Amino acid sequence: MSAPTLPARPTTQPEPAPGVPITGADRVRGTIARWQRASSPVAGPVATVLKYLSLVAACLFAITPILTILMASFKTDKEYRTSGPLTPPKNWFNVDNFVTAFTQGNMVRGFLNTLIILVISVVGSVIIGAMTAYALDRFQFRGKWLVAFGFLVATFVPGVTTQVATYQVVNAFGLVGTRWSAIVLFMGTDIVSIYIFLQFMKSIPRSLDEAAMLDGANRLTIFTRIIFPLLKPAIATVVIIKGIAVYNEFYIPFLYMPQPDLQVISTSLFAFKGPFGSQWQVISAGTILVIVPTLVAFLALQRFIYNGLTSGATK
Template identity: 70%
Template sequence: MKQITATTLKYFSLIVACLVTLLPIGVIFMAAFKTKQEFRDTGPFDVPQSFNLDNFVTAFTKGQMVQGFVNTVIILAVAITGTIIIGTMAAYAIDRFRFRGRTLVLGGFLLATLVPAVTTQVATFQVINSLGLYNTRAAVMLLFMGTDIVSIYIFVQFMRSIDKSLDEAAVLDGANHLTIYGRIILPLLKPAIATVVIIKGIAIYNEFYIPFLYMPSRDLGVISTSLFRFKGPFGAQWEVISAGVIIVLIPTLLLFLFLQRYIYNGLTSGATK
């Protein structure tokens, strides 16, 4: 009896959680296909009389969503590439080498995660401004490229599953550390790299604060800031704002649906190895 009750409560809570999550998305989806008059005269859950696509056209053209996608893709490509290179090299050095201060380095990574990012923004902004990178893509790329402890943790856990005898055999064949890293370690870290690409990519795609602060120019707007700017010229046109939200949601949703098994497998493997 207790098992039946626990199972019932479990599935009931899952159903409630799904409804709470999908309800706002459903309202936005309905609003995105309504005309301005229809949006005012109908309820939030009413199905549109004719699925109007003009809102999406307005979002793409006047909202500069295309430019936002282009800027986002450029920043994503550079930042994720830098994150992978820095993260895998750091994990390789931490796991394979025994050096003085190694424990201090690991402690420094952990300590950095305890410091709220907003408390360092004044100093960070001064550094970026002094380098002449303010209001450029390079500023955001540089900040995103900084590898977080989660990425390093995933790479280190996968690194520990790679037998060190491979390194020793490569050394006997005359390979140096850079060759071992590039030809042995990096290819074997593909599952971890896929996991970091997905997690970091979604985080960068959804990031608003850093692009908004360091790239105020409208031409440098990314997806999140382009959507935020709808509050100005489209402040009263909620149907256009809803269309913009759907445009932003679709790439993330498709990426997660197609690659979710890599996220789960990568995190699970990284936690147990």
């Protein structure tokens, strides 16, 4: 015995029952439905073309400045002054600018200072951020919402408006002219790292804390031996984001560490800019040397960044 066939679903807007008045909303819905049916063969391809055109335009906006710097880094001084920014160099094997930037710009010393500041700052930022998130998530105390609100408000205050007060505080501690001035400022916990740690912290059941307390563990032991090891995805995400931010920072090292022996990788290129002219082709070569480690690190670790952010947002 064959199964009964179901009636086909209507593909058009059903007609109103006899005697039921047609309202203005019904007319509008019918018009929209007819317009969609008529435009669907054209709207689909047009939307696809517009999508890819927008992607191409975004790629051009992102790649053009880097391509301009790359071509300028292979040009001579005369060639740079007489050619356009998008004109390819005559000799793609001219590495004199890279040698000049690496040797006269003391980029080895800049990389070393950057590495010292980056490692200490990132480690301190991870510890402070994780402990702050643990306190906000696990403890109940008066003014808890005020602390979280204070971190949020601080992100809306432009940093340039507080630089005078910040400089006076750092100078009062005698840290100006030392690496510790940049390290202390970079270690300051930002709302992004707190948010990432908080999202992962909420995914860890509180029953683990309670079971450890029954075994006699205190809060510090619970945090260091149970909570902190479970935060590895969040730690990886914060390390990457914070590390790239510290590596690319220019203003803080330039303001608080003006000595030549304390130059970092971002300020070492400033040696080629003077009041009587600038060697832009050498600066471009140094910029490429600075970009390459960041680009390689981002391409190698981008999946950890995206996975960490999305996992923290959905847990």
